[in-house]
Amino acid sequence: MxxxxxxxxxxxxxxxxxxxxxxxxxxxxxxxxxxxxxxxAWYAGANASSSARLVTRSAVSLVFPLPLSYAQKIRQVSGIxxxxxxxxxxxxxxxERNFFPxxxxxxxxxxxxxxxxxxxxxxRKAFLADRTGAIAGRKLADKFGWKVGDQVPLxxxxxxxxxxxxxxxxxxxxxxxTDTSTFFFHYDYLxxxxxxxxxxxxxxxxxxxxxxxxxxxxxxxxxxxxATFKNSLAETLTETEKAFQLGxxxxxxxxxxxxxxxxxxxxxxxxxxxxxxxxxxxxxRYTEYATLKALGFGNSFVALLxxxxxxxxxxxxxxxxxxxxxxxxxxFVDTIGSLLSGFxxxxxxxxxxxxxxxxxxxxxxxxxxxxxxxxxxxxGLRAIG
Amino acid sequence: xxxxxxxxxxxxxGLSKYYVRGDQVIPVLLDLDLxxxxxxxxxxxxxxxxxxxxxxxxIAGIDxxxxxxxxxxxxxxxxxxxxxxxxxxxxxxxxxxxxYNLMPVLTAxxxxxxxxxxxxxxxxERRERVETALELVGLTDRATHLPxxxxxxxxxxxxxxxxxxxxxTLIVADEPTGDLDRVTAQEILGLLARLxxxxxxxxxxxxxxxxxxxxxxxxxxxxxxxxxx
Ligand SMILES: Nc1ncnc2c1ncn2[C@@H]1O[C@H](COP(=O)(O)OP(=O)(O)OP(=O)(O)O)[C@@H](O)[C@H]1O
Ligand SMILES: [Mg+2]
Numbered sequence: 001m002x003x004x005x006x007x008x009x010x011x012x013x014x015x016x017x018x019x020x021x022x023x024x025x026x027x028x029x030x031x032x033x034x035x036x037x038x039x040x041a042w043y044a045g046a047n048a049s050s051s052a053r054l055v056t057r058s059a060v061s062l063v064f065p066l067p068l069s070y071a072q073k074i075r076q077v078s079g080i081x082x083x084x085x086x087x088x089x090x091x092x093x094x095x096e097r098n099f100f101p102x103x104x105x106x107x108x109x110x111x112x113x114x115x116x117x118x119x120x121x122x123x124r125k126a127f128l129a130d131r132t133g134a135i136a137g138r139k140l141a142d143k144f145g146w147k148v149g150d151q152v153p154l155x156x157x158x159x160x161x162x163x164x165x166x167x168x169x170x171x172x173x174x175x176x177x178t179d180t181s182t183f184f185f186h187y188d189y190l191x192x193x194x195x196x197x198x199x200x201x202x203x204x205x206x207x208x209x210x211x212x213x214x215x216x217x218x219x220x221x222x223x224x225x226x227a228t229f230k231n232s233l234a235e236t237l238t239e240t241e242k243a244f245q246l247g248x249x250x251x252x253x254x255x256x257x258x259x260x261x262x263x264x265x266x267x268x269x270x271x272x273x274x275x276x277x278x279x280x281x282x283x284x285r286y287t288e289y290a291t292l293k294a295l296g297f298g299n300s301f302v303a304l305l306x307x308x309x310x311x312x313x314x315x316x317x318x319x320x321x322x323x324x325x326x327x328x329x330x331x332f333v334d335t336i337g338s339l340l341s342g343f344x345x346x347x348x349x350x351x352x353x354x355x356x357x358x359x360x361x362x363x364x365x366x367x368x369x370x371x372x373x374x375x376x377x378x379x380g381l382r383a384i385g
Numbered sequence: 386x387x388x389x390x391x392x393x394x395x396x397x398x399g400l401s402k403y404y405v406r407g408d409q410v411i412p413v414l415l416d417l418d419l420x421x422x423x424x425x426x427x428x429x430x431x432x433x434x435x436x437x438x439x440x441x442x443x444i445a446g447i448d449x450x451x452x453x454x455x456x457x458x459x460x461x462x463x464x465x466x467x468x469x470x471x472x473x474x475x476x477x478x479x480x481x482x483x484x485y486n487l488m489p490v491l492t493a494x495x496x497x498x499x500x501x502x503x504x505x506x507x508x509x510e511r512r513e514r515v516e517t518a519l520e521l522v523g524l525t526d527r528a529t530h531l532p533x534x535x536x537x538x539x540x541x542x543x544x545x546x547x548x549x550x551x552x553x554t555l556i557v558a559d560e561p562t563g564d565l566d567r568v569t570a571q572e573i574l575g576l577l578a579r580l581x582x583x584x585x586x587x588x589x590x591x592x593x594x595x596x597x598x599x600x601x602x603x604x605x606x607x608x609x610x611x612x613x614x
Contacts, residue, residue: 006488006490006491009490010490013489013490288486288488288489291480291482291486291488292488292499293447293471294445294447294474294480295474295475295480295499295500295503295547296471296472296474296476296500296503297471297475297503298468299467376448377442377448378442378447378448381447381486
């Protein structure tokens, strides 16, 4: 009872100083948590993807399309159970700020590849029956207040003109991490319109998606697919969906690295600030520490007082910072919308935040505690005069 | 030396203390001998810088001699390790400082209780002892006050209660009235005299004040690190 009381009262001696220190830690820990959550969310997309699916794209670049005729040949590669395709549409809904991904897909074959997109039978049928039909993820539909039956106009950027789709279904995610912020419509509609309206050759798509019977065969099957199109006009690159997603992530690896670095820099900065505060605090109390030692309290007792005070302040700030991370994350989600699925503060992040707070407290106390423990009693007593 | 002669409580032989700064040696105490007996009230006087505080600190075990021996109650304190010395101080020495050196965050009660935190006494036992000590120094009604709510004289009385609380072998006081006005100083000196008279406490007090020294039973003069008279 005595030590906690002493520590608490010491911590409350300079209320403003302690409050500002706590505030600094709250901000640092919340920022740390938010940045970690951002990085987590970025990787979550890749982690949610299946390793039982392969993605085939142009070996040159994702922006070069592949001939639709490849589907037939891919289907013949052994180990493949299903083939679908998808093409990036890149339309704008009302204005550019409402960004969300849109794909023209190969109807039923594509939906069968993605069992994690949960769609009612009635809606699935309605979608497949309507050439200009579309489906949207729950998160996306909620964001714009869409209901089944609504008309959704998209202004094409790659494919000019206004495209109006009938929303025939809203799919849910089978798991929390499943992305439900994508918009799908029929490839055939896109392809035919492109051929008619613009006189383009058509019959091209961005990627093929294949499901395979056994994920362990992924490497062999990928090679087999790519070998099929070797020395053709459009060579392919096939990899697991996960690797494909990570490839996207890798593009932003530098940014993620920077975000991660900043999250640690924030912690180091607050650590330095708090170490300075604790040093100042301890220096002011040298006479008291010397008095305690004269009375028979050990060097370690004095060091303990400083450690407990520092760690106590840091944990207080840390817990408040963790609590603050949730509303901040919500604001972030509301602002950025559907771009990042799975933007949730994980338990691991909270554990890391708490650990960071403890590290801040311990590190800040280390030097002052060591000095206070070492200072000779007579020198400490002399400090008063 | 007759065999039945009374053993001194504090026995100092050939005590020297010097500080080394660079290649310069600053001597403070020079080959000093001193005996203090149980129940004595000794006033240590001398000009500023003569080494009074240094000597007192050595006797109290918060500083280490450069040479010589200090025995207190038969224990050669200079040979104790830091932690043994800390334990020894907690049991045998009561400290009274010029500037009281109370913990500002603890009440009068808490300050007096402080040395008892190092003992195995129960809460109830501690409370009883603290109440007795506060009564002795006349501060029962101030038990819940913080140091900054007390006058200098009252703070020093709290400090005296704190010095008494463990029933130490020896009480050391370095200019206990140095920061007090004349009237308050007299009160404090009266209190110390009572501790010596009525409770038989051994007290060693450093002072500049001849009036304070008068109250003591024995006067020692220190000049340039050597005892005179
Ligand atoms: N850490 C130190 N380093 C060097 N010299 C020191 C140190 N501590 C004390 N001294 C010197 O030792 C001498 C004695 O100091 P001390 O404090 O014992 O004097 P004092 O008799 O108590 O003086 P005052 O009456 O002013 O309190 C002084 O000359 C002082 O400068
Ligand atoms: Mg002195």
